[in-house]
Amino acid sequence: MPNKNGTVYGLTILSPIIDDEQATPSHDLQIRKYLATLPTGEQSPFALAPGTHLARLVVMDDVIYVGMPACEEHLKSKYLVFESNCDGELDNYLAGLAASVPEHLDAIWSHCVGYPGAANQQAFIDYMKACQLETTFYFAAVNDKSVPETLRALQTQHAVADFIADHQGMEPARLQTEFARFVAELKSAPVPRPGSMGQPRSIKTGGRNE
Amino acid sequence: MSNINGKIYALNAITPMKPWKTLVLRGFFFLLGHIKPLQQDLINLSFIEFARWVVLPRRQFPFLGNGQVKEELQYDYLLFFSNFNGTWNQYIDAFSAVLSKGLNLVWRWSEKFPGAVPVTPFKEYIARVQFDTDYYYTAYPHAAANDLKSAHIVQASLDSLSQRAQACTPEQFADAYLRFVLEVQAHLGETGEAPIVF
Amino acid sequence: MSKLNETDIQGFVLRGYNLPVARYFFLHFEDAARARMLIGRLLHHVTTGQLWDGGKPESTVNIAFTQQGLAALELPDATLLSFPVEFQQGMKKRAGILGDTGLNSPERWDELWRDDRVHAWLGINAQSPAALDHRCAAMVELLEETGGAVALAAQEAAAVVIDGKPTTREHFGFTDGFGNPDYLGVGRSSQPGQGKLLPNGSWAPLATGELLLGYADEAGELPVAPMPHILASNGTFMVYRKLHQNLATFRAYLDEHAALYGGGKEKLAAKFIGRWRDGTPLELSPDNPDSSIAQDPNRSTNFTYGADPEGMRCPIGAHVRRVHPRDAFGFNGKLIDRRRITRRGLPYGPFAAEGEPASDTEERGVIFMALNASISRQFEFVQQQWIEYGNDPHLGNDKDMLMGNHGGRGKFVVQGDASAANPPFICSKLPNFVELRGGDYFFLPSITALGMLAMGLVDPR
Numbered sequence: 001m002p003n004k005n006g007t008v009y010g011l012t013i014l015s016p017i018i019d020d021e022q023a024t025p026s027h028d029l030q031i032r033k034y035l036a037t038l039p040t041g042e043q044s045p046f047a048l049a050p051g052t053h054l055a056r057l058v059v060m061d062d063v064i065y066v067g068m069p070a071c072e073e074h075l076k077s078k079y080l081v082f083e084s085n086c087d088g089e090l091d092n093y094l095a096g097l098a099a100s101v102p103e104h105l106d107a108i109w110s111h112c113v114g115y116p117g118a119a120n121q122q123a124f125i126d127y128m129k130a131c132q133l134e135t136t137f138y139f140a141a142v143n144d145k146s147v148p149e150t151l152r153a154l155q156t157q158h159a160v161a162d163f164i165a166d167h168q169g170m171e172p173a174r175l176q177t178e179f180a181r182f183v184a185e186l187k188s189a190p191v192p193r194p195g196s197m198g199q200p201r202s203i204k205t206g207g208r209n210e
Numbered sequence: 211m212s213n214i215n216g217k218i219y220a221l222n223a224i225t226p227m228k229p230w231k232t233l234v235l236r237g238f239f240f241l242l243g244h245i246k247p248l249q250q251d252l253i254n255l256s257f258i259e260f261a262r263w264v265v266l267p268r269r270q271f272p273f274l275g276n277g278q279v280k281e282e283l284q285y286d287y288l289l290f291f292s293n294f295n296g297t298w299n300q301y302i303d304a305f306s307a308v309l310s311k312g313l314n315l316v317w318r319w320s321e322k323f324p325g326a327v328p329v330t331p332f333k334e335y336i337a338r339v340q341f342d343t344d345y346y347y348t349a350y351p352h353a354a355a356n357d358l359k360s361a362h363i364v365q366a367s368l369d370s371l372s373q374r375a376q377a378c379t380p381e382q383f384a385d386a387y388l389r390f391v392l393e394v395q396a397h398l399g400e401t402g403e404a405p406i407v408f
Numbered sequence: 409m410s411k412l413n414e415t416d417i418q419g420f421v422l423r424g425y426n427l428p429v430a431r432y433f434f435l436h437f438e439d440a441a442r443a444r445m446l447i448g449r450l451l452h453h454v455t456t457g458q459l460w461d462g463g464k465p466e467s468t469v470n471i472a473f474t475q476q477g478l479a480a481l482e483l484p485d486a487t488l489l490s491f492p493v494e495f496q497q498g499m500k501k502r503a504g505i506l507g508d509t510g511l512n513s514p515e516r517w518d519e520l521w522r523d524d525r526v527h528a529w530l531g532i533n534a535q536s537p538a539a540l541d542h543r544c545a546a547m548v549e550l551l552e553e554t555g556g557a558v559a560l561a562a563q564e565a566a567a568v569v570i571d572g573k574p575t576t577r578e579h580f581g582f583t584d585g586f587g588n589p590d591y592l593g594v595g596r597s598s599q600p601g602q603g604k605l606l607p608n609g610s611w612a613p614l615a616t617g618e619l620l621l622g623y624a625d626e627a628g629e630l631p632v633a634p635m636p637h638i639l640a641s642n643g644t645f646m647v648y649r650k651l652h653q654n655l656a657t658f659r660a661y662l663d664e665h666a667a668l669y670g671g672g673k674e675k676l677a678a679k680f681i682g683r684w685r686d687g688t689p690l691e692l693s694p695d696n697p698d699s700s701i702a703q704d705p706n707r708s709t710n711f712t713y714g715a716d717p718e719g720m721r722c723p724i725g726a727h728v729r730r731v732h733p734r735d736a737f738g739f740n741g742k743l744i745d746r747r748r749i750t751r752r753g754l755p756y757g758p759f760a761a762e763g764e765p766a767s768d769t770e771e772r773g774v775i776f777m778a779l780n781a782s783i784s785r786q787f788e789f790v791q792q793q794w795i796e797y798g799n800d801p802h803l804g805n806d807k808d809m810l811m812g813n814h815g816g817r818g819k820f821v822v823q824g825d826a827s828a829a830n831p832p833f834i835c836s837k838l839p840n841f842v843e844l845r846g847g848d849y850f851f852l853p854s855i856t857a858l859g860m861l862a863m864g865l866v867d868p869r
Contacts, residue, residue, distance in 0.1 A: 012264050041351070053349055058341065066335075073283055079271075113276050140260050141358070141359065142359060154350065156364055160364050164391055169668050175383070176378065176384075183372040307627070308743060360804070396717075399802060400798075402804070405797050408505045
């Protein structure tokens with residue numbers, strides 16, 4: 001199924017935005033306004049909810065006219081595009097979003113046609129699936145690692161580089177002891193938060209410079 | 211609004227296609243999905259984290275009733291979403307330089323596509339059909355696709371050494387540790403801020 | 409492609425003069441009419457790309473202009489605005505993009521470069537100090553006679569002299585000047601390893617348009633250039649950077665880390681650069697320098713990295729591998745063909761041989777001048793992506809060991825193998841071995857364009 005590549009799911013959703021001449025500002029502008037100040041780092045709804053590697057939200061105003069001799073045509077609705085690259089099965093992922101950040105979902109999608117709210121999880125999932133497009137071709141550079149596995153690996157990589165640099169030329173017995181301590185500490189360290197710029201040095205790597 | 215978050219750029223593009231051409235394009239994507247060497251170029255380019263093409267036939271835009279007006283379109287549309295590292299220019303330069311044949315096969319069915327070479331008309335076309343991202347999230351703003359791959363290599367290597375380490379004599383450990391360093395030595399790049407986009 | 413008109417191209421573009429001494433004047437125009445008169449008079453002096461049938465001249469003269477300089481010459485606004493953005497902005501405003509921050513930031517540059525008074529670069533190269541003085545005196549006389557410009561400063565530069573002979577060494581002791589690309593129609597003989605790599609493993613000259621405006625480039629189109637074409641054609645852009653070298657810091661760092669490194673000091677020094685100090689490429693001779701390779705033009709640049717993906721011979725982050733990655737990024741090197749630059753320039757300041765005392769504070773370094781058709785696509789890309797960043801070689805944020813603006817952080821990994829003489833090794837807490845002291849972006853016009861500037865005959869378009 002082209003929506004999946006390995007264990008990664010490529011979710012593409014186009015939600016029609018409510019076209020209401022009475023609304024000021026219009027619903028698409030209200031979505032844009034909300035998204036403009038929505039946190040993108042550790043406080044992002046996608047960081048607070050589980051399973052998102054990368055995601056974007058885009059108001060698609062219209063199709064684009066490429067010039068003569070192509071025909072000019074326009075959409076009747078504007079659409080909110082939700083493109084997500086996430087872990088696992090779609091229902092679980094959507095349920096996780098609905099459970100973790102319902103207020104953000106409602107603030108964004110309440111401007112879309114037929115949105116039932118995130119409180120009713122099944123209705124939310126059904127709605128999202130009704131707006132879903134089948135991906136024709138999906139590429140993932142890494143397709144077999146979850147978000148927490150990746151965050152941990154990044155932490156490990158950083159700590160390992162420091163450990164190696166700090167233990168060059170150390171005699172074997174001491175190196176082995178230091179290594180055991182390093183691994184234990186790394187294992188017990190909390191997984192870094194998604195959406196952050198990486199951990200401040202919390203793992204002590206020991207060695208001659210510390 | 212920004213297409214950029216840390217080391218990642220979000221590109222959205224939409225191009226019109228005459229409906230009969232959609233079938234040909236689907237055939238090409240079917241092949242691309244089933245012939246591994248074709249995908250290898252994308253992997254080797256190494257600065258794309260995720261990318262997708264979505265063929266959107268003119269009568270299959272999501273329709274939910276509730277007062278929504280049905281679309282009446284002559285063209286099918288090809289949507290392209292890419293998550294890449296580096297600058298817009300760098301990305302399109304590289305695409306044009308090494309993937310022009312593949313790109314032509316994907317987009318030649320779109321109206322007015324000028325071809326991926328030479329690069330300036332290609333860039334003008336992409337700029338024209340690109341629409342901007344309102345909100346962009348990444349769990350790893352400080353890491354590029356290469357950094358992610360390197361990190362997983364280091365993690366696997368470390369896990370394997372730490373499983374063996376306890377049972378080793380110090381001399382055996384020193385030897386295993388050297389092997390470990392050799393395994394990870396090309397994968398220790400620092401993560402952090404991206405350069406300024408220009 | 410058609411034969412280049414060498415009489416229309418400044419000689420500095422087509423060849424490294426290989427003259428041992430130089431002085432670069434930085435001019436300020438005070439009056440457009442008088443400045444144009446000066447350029448008109450200079451036209452007779454400017455060295456073109458014509459072959460030197462009668463042997464090398466005693467001295468050469470070349471000229472290039474900043475955006476402020478072209479504005480001071482009263483080029484039409486429509487023409488000025490047709491120049492590429494990075495040229496219009498000048499190098500100082502590009503500091504963030506280039507990573508010229510911290511120790512390299514413009515507020516720390518030499519006073520000459522801190523405001524925008526430099527309008528032109530007047531470069532004199534010569535066979536001897538006497539010939540240099542002689543030609544420079546003539547130039548100064550011309551400035552005074554016409555009142556066309558004041559010389560704000562003059563930068564001396566000279567090849568390092570060892571045992572009485574000018575060499576291609578730089579102050580850290582490495583042999584320099586291997587890396588310039590060949591271009592179609594430009595070189596008289598091309599050297600394997602200097603152009604672009606072809607799928608069959610041979611080398612061919614790069615498209616002329618990677619160096620000169622008005623010719624097809626590697627993307628199969630004319631490079632972005634100012635209008636009208638006749639102003640741009642046969643011209644190019646020049647990046648000028650004064651790079652100070654912290655010699656004492658370099659020596660101390662090398663000594664300190666060599667003590668921990670199993671391969672020895674000279675090998676560690678070679679790993680930093682990718683060449684032994686005599687120029688032998690590590691890729692061809694990883695265990696020891698070999699002057700028979702270094703001095704053979706058919707071998708000294710004739711190598712690739714494809715068989716060394718893990719950097720066990722030449723580290724992935726070694727300077728020469730970063731700035732000229734050859735096939736290291738796959739695709740037969742196709743990804744780098746539009747990122748090449750041509751380097752000119754010479755060291756400045758007193759040479760201190762290994763063992764002689766040296767400090768960081770002495771004025772000493774290299775005048776880096778790079779020629780390219782597009783400063784943003786070529787020089788700026790190399791500086792940002794390959795010197796100050798490491799994603800292309802899969803090195804994350806690691807910077808170029810030698811040139812990087814490290815500020816005491818960062819690291820350089822020397823990849824190794826299981827042998828005792830070539831161990832893996834990490835150099836961390838990197839100081840700035842090189843610091844930027846100023847510079848700018850220049851337009852180096854053709855002889856025709858110089859004539860148009862002198863006559864005030866550039867039509868807007």
